[in-house]
Amino acid sequence: MSRKTFYAYVMTYRGGDVEDAATHFAEAAFQDAQFPKQATDYDEISSYIEMLSDEALNAQAFDVLWNSYETKYV
Numbered sequence: 001m002s003r004k005t006f007y008a009y010v011m012t013y014r015g016g017d018v019e020d021a022a023t024h025f026a027e028a029a030f031q032d033a034q035f036p037k038q039a040t041d042y043d044e045i046s047s048y049i050e051m052l053s054d055e056a057l058n059a060q061a062f063d064v065l066w067n068s069y070e071t072k073y074v
Helices: 007-014 020-031 042-052 059-073
Strands: none
Touching: 007 020, 007 059, 020 059, 042 059
16 A cells, blocks of 8 residues: 655645645645655655745645654655
């Protein structure tokens, strides 16, 4: 059984409270055609986010979401 990608996990936060950091991150990832959708590796996604330097896809929200993802799927 393959584990869920980080992107698929993050998409579960779409449609929530727009003030919520996870929802904001999910919406931004959805809108970003270059987001690494098949990735399950922290370093790959983290590097992308750091290179992008986008306020909506910020490292703090990513770290919180990654910790939650890791607890469930890694």
